[in-house]
Amino acid sequence: MNDFLNKEDIxxxxxxxxxxLKKMIKEGKFPPPEKLHNGITIWSYAxxxxxxxxxxxxxEWVQNNDLDFL
Numbered sequence: 001m002n003d004f005l006n007k008e009d010i011x012x013x014x015x016x017x018x019x020x021l022k023k024m025i026k027e028g029k030f031p032p033p034e035k036l037h038n039g040i041t042i043w044s045y046a047x048x049x050x051x052x053x054x055x056x057x058x059x060e061w062v063q064n065n066d067l068d069f070l
Contacts, residue, residue: 004042007033 011018024030031051033041 003046004044005048006043007041010043 005013007018007021011021014021016024021030025032031043031047033043034047035041
């Protein structure tokens with residue numbers, strides 16, 4: 001298994017659009033990606049796992065969406 005997810009992986013797993021993802025990142029509702037030297041954006045599984053574990057259990061979006069990509 002790869003240790004990283006790219007933007008297309010995130011969009012597919014969360015079933016959201018790219019503008020929605022950008023908005024979530026800007027609003028602090030999703031962790032920002034790491035940018036590689038070639039312009040590719042990725043998220044590490046460790047970063048996503050940490051973010052999910054530290055979400056407030058009252059966060060309705062997290063509770064209502066499938067976050068099983070970890």
